[in-house]
Amino acid sequence: MAPDPWFSTYDSTCQIAQEIAEKIQQRNQYERNGENTTKLTVTIRALLQKLKEKIALLKDLLLRAVATHQITQLEGDRRQNLLDDLVTRERLLLASFKNEGAEPDLTRSSLMTGGAKRGAPNPWLLEEPEETRGLGFDEIRQQQQKIIQEQDAGLDALSSIISRQKQMGQEIGNELDEQNEIIDDLANLVENTDEKLRTETRRVNLVDRKSTSCDLPKQNRSRNKSGFKNQRAS
Secondary structure, three states: OOOOHHHHHHHHHHHHHHHHHHHHHHHHHHHHOOOOOHHHHHHHHHHHHHHHHHHHHHHHHHHHHHHOOOOOHHHHHHHHHHHHHHHHHHHHHHHHHOOOOOOOOOOHHHHHHOOOOOOOOOOOOOOOOHHHOOOOHHHHHHHHHHHHHHHHHHHHHHHHHHHHHHHHHHHHHHHHHHHHHHHHHHHHHHHHHHHHHHHHHHHHHHHHHHHHHHHHHHHHHHHHHHHHHHHHHO
16 A cells, blocks of 8 residues: 555654754753854754645645545544644744743653653643554554544445435335325226216116106006096996
């Protein structure tokens, strides 16, 4: 796997910051001994400018990575925290260079644990987590890459679950559409059957009325014949 350019730049920036801390301590030692510090001062000033440029580059790389979705939002936040720590270190190193702060400690543990020398504030002000204590930059980067891979795997699993749920939702929607079509067909069938029933009922009523109309003349003729017979008999 190709090294992440952001972490490569971050590592080199941290090395520059450590070199500045060493140079400031050396300059302060020269001043206490009454030695000439002009050359060291020029070197430190150049290194501080380089540190500033490196931090600006880190900001630009981070913005691009987040904007193009090369990293997750969580990883972006983590890198922003590392970048904020570097900015704080830059300010405190600048203050130490101007003799406004404490002399920076050179050891990595002191730089990362927030300890102070002679009771004054440590310019690094970063408490190193237990899981990274004693690890080198390459090991820390590998650990962070492993965390990113685990997060990506979790996101892939979540995406798979969401896709399955979406598919289930679509299948349920299709089933509901089919059920609605069946209900519509049943409603049309009931309506047609009801219409046929009403039509047949009207026909039965019509036939019944016609039958009744035909029976009345027959009854009248029967009564007339009976009356005629009675008259002749009398």
